[in-house]
Amino acid sequence: MKSDGIGRFWSADATSGVVLIGVSAYLLSDALKMPGVSGMLPVFMLVLSMALAVILIAGSIRRRLNGQAAKAFFHDRKRFFIAAALVCVYIPCVEILGFYTSSTILIPLTSWLFGYRNIKVIAATTLGFVGGMLAIFTLVMSANFPAEFFLR
Amino acid sequence: MFEQLFSALPLVFQFNNFIAVVVGVIAGILVGALPGLSATMAISVLVPFTFGMDPLVALGMMAGIYNGAMYGGAIPAVLLRIPGTPAAVATTLDGYPLAQAGKGGYGLxxxxxxxxxxxxxxxxxxxxxxxxxxxxxxxxxxxxxFWIAIFGLTSIVFLVGGNVTKGLLSACFGVLLSLVGADSITGNDRFTWENLHLLDGINVVVVLVGLYAMPPAISLLEEVLPEATKASMRLHTESIWKAIPNMLGYWKTWVRGSIYGILVGILPGAGGSMAGFLSYNAARSDSADPDSFGKGNPEGIAASEVANNADTAAAMIPALTLGIPGTSVAAVMLGGMMIHGLQPGPMLFREHPDVVYGFMWQFLASGILLFFLGGSLATNAFAQVLRLPRQLLGPIIMALMVVGVFMIHESMFDVYLMLGFGLIGYAMDRLKFPMAPVVLGLILGEFAEGNLRLALRMSRNDWSILWSRPICQIIIVFTVFVIVWPMIKKMLAKRKLRGGALAAEMEK
Known part of the structure; x- marks a missing residue:
């Protein structure tokens, strides 16, 4: 976090407070339309959330102005985005390509991208895991995972 | 009352139930031994897979994982100074120096x-x-x-430590999630946006897997930890039967640590790490050689480990009887019970005595099995788990999460929902928003609302029913105490600090 300009008093906590107020306000507009007693608890919880978010922002600004350093949000930004991107792509792939195909790609790709390059171990783990899942879930439990693209 | 307890004993020895506990203990030790993975995460991943199982098989596995993971956390704590689970933090203090002195095996x-x-x-x-x-x-x-639910939510927010505002926000989030779907009394839709998948509400397991399993899976890939080398894994252990006589002197620490662990477990909000530290500090204060603590005194390991395991089943006392889990693992286990149609609370003991008492015996069995399954040979084998590449574990956990959540309703919608909760969970984890209040809010939110409405219907909309009954008044007093106690503690600590500073100045 920069220590000049807005970064002097702003922090990730304050950002989360602003997001919470925005989301709560949006949901509140929905909750206010709920009939009778159904809307009572949602409205109460959302108003409380907004009030708490304001307290969170005020508290974080006060701590920053008192000299508390902002903590880094990520352990390692680049590695986080690669991991998050992989999982965000993997899930739609399960639907599009099928569970087994997607997992066969995900496991070696992830370990390779994150620096583990022992091909024998990667291959054995991938085959062992995918094979085990296939045996347990498809053959024994007859689970209906999204079908593999080449079997449709 | 206790006849039912004894009549449930044979259930533990049924083949499936017994094997479930064995598998649970082994899996728990393995998970606990892997830094970054916790019992909460393991049980969250396991819960969806238990749908088709008999409740006692599922619960036995969970009890085994819980106890196994608490011990497993000590393996990297002793060998690498990295607590495998948060509860093993106090174990690192004496465990690692002991391992450095070549006695890591004895420490384990x-x-x-x-x-x-x-x-x-x-x-x-x-x-x-x-x-x-x-x-x-x-x-x-x-x-x-209704008040018990409020007491549970309040305790987990105020006693868990950390930022109270964040705890309350987490609880609000959980309660709001519990309200999604058709209102069970009026039938009105709440936050469904005409999506049919949301009409029945959000499945607690989807939230649990997302919040508890995805952040550690991402962290496994994101964080680079020092690699365990072959040299650091050499334990030089002798037979455990030969080692036990050397430990008998720790009996006082074991008794005291067990009491601390049980009390902390019963108290909603506190957890194994608090129990470990309390017991460790008490053992050091009581020791004839307090200076040896922190330098490899095995009694320090004994104090921490006995207490963090003593809070496991104890955390289920308020969970089973009142529906208020004592720890986040207990909250997840509560979610696991609910998917088997077991609603925690007093009626559980009436309607499903075989399951609830069988579960208690399974906790006891997992404690005994822990000793046999984690003996010298196994301890050496478990220590090798630390050499598993984290880059391979991360995607495997992600794939397991997808399978588990998909299997609930065979719906990809649930999987996308889990992904969303996973990313929210990661942000909450990094911003230090506690997760346990979310789960408790999710479990207790609609439950509290339903009971409030029932109470008001009973009294014909007279709100005084909420504070005019004696038991309500007692619970209200407890709730207020839970809210006020951290403030009093803070004030007392400040006063003590000021008094200490004043005394130091006067001495000068």
């Missing part, structure tokens, strides 16, 4: 024996305290149940 044996003793004490406390407490709670009507 002390951890194993102490963990087994803690687990047994905890299971016994569950057996002795839960049934009478459940009978007591049969006197509760809707207003009392």
């Amino acid at each position: 044996q002390v951890a194993l024996v102490s963990s087994a003793i803690g687990s047994l004490a905890s299971a016994l406390s569950l057996m002795l305290l839960a049934p009478p407490l459940a009978s007591l709670t049969l006197m509760f009507g809707p207003p009392e149940v």
Whole structure:
């Protein structure tokens, strides 16, 4: 976090407070339309959330102005985005390509991208895991995972 | 009351139930041994897979994982100074110096024996305290149940430590999630946006897997930890039977640590790490050689490990009797029970005595099995787990999460929902928003609302029913105490600090 300009008093906590107020306000507009007693608890919880978010922002600004350093949000930004991107792509792939195909790609790709390059171990783990899942879930439990693209 | 307990004993020895506990203990030790993975995460991933299982098989596995992971956390704590689970933080203090002195194997044996003793004490406390407490709670009507839910939420927010505002926001999030779907009384849709998948509400398991399993899976890939080398894995252990006589001098620490662990477990909001530290500090203060603590005194390991295992089954006392989990693992286990149609609370003891008492015996069995499954040979084998590449574990956990959540309704919608909760969970984890209040809010939110409405219907909309009944008044006093106590503690600590500073100045 920069220590000049807005970064002097702003922090990730304050950002989360602003997001919470925005989301709560949006949901509140929905909750206010709920009939009778159904809307009572949602409205109460959302108003409380907004009030708490304001307290969170005020508290974080006060701590920053008192000299508390902002903590880094990520352990390692680049590695986080690669991991998050992989999982965000993997899930739609399960639907599009099928569970087994997607997992066969995900496991070696992830370990390779994150620096583990022992091909024998990667291959054995991938085959062992995918094979085990296939045996347990498809053959024994007859689970209906999204079908593999080449079997449709 | 106790006849039902004894009549459930044979259930533990049924083949499937027994194997479930064995598998659970082994899996728990493995998970606990891997830094970054916790019992909460392991049980979250496991829960969806237990749908088709008999409730006792599922619960036995969970009890095994819980106790196993508490011991497993000691393995990297002793060998690498990295606590495998948060509860093993105090174990690092003496464990690592002991390993540096070439006695890592003995350190792990002390951890194993102490963990087994803690687990047994905890299971016994569950057996002795839960049934009478459940009978007591049969006197509760809707207003009392409403206050119990409020008490549970309040305790987990105020006693868990950390930022109270964040705890309350987490609880609000959980309660709001519990309200999604058709209102069970009026039938009105709440936050469904005409999406048919949301009409039945959000499945608690989808939230659990997302919040508890995805952040560690991402962290496995994101964080680079020092690699365990072959040299650091050499334990030089002798037979555990030969080592036990050397440990008998720790009996006082075991007794005291068990009591601390049980009390902390019963108290909603506190967890194994707090129990470990309390017991560790007490053992050091009571020791004839307090200076040796922190420098490789095995008694320090015994103190921490006995207490963090003693809070496992004890955390299930308020969970089973009142529906208020003592720890986040207990909250996840509560979610696991609910998917098997077991609603925690006093009626659970009436409607499913075989399951609830069988579960208590399974806790006891897992404590005994921990000792046999984690013996010298196994401890050496478990220590090798630390050499598993994290880059391979991360995607495997992600794939397991997808399978588990998909299997609930065979719906990809649930999987996308889990992804969303996973990313929210990661942000909450990094911003230090506690997760346990979310789960508790999700479990107790609609439950509290339903009981409030029932109470008001009983009294014909007279709100005074909420504070005019004696049991309600007692619970309200407890709730207020839970809110005020951290403030009083803070004030007392400040006063003590000021007094200390003043005395130091006067001495000058």
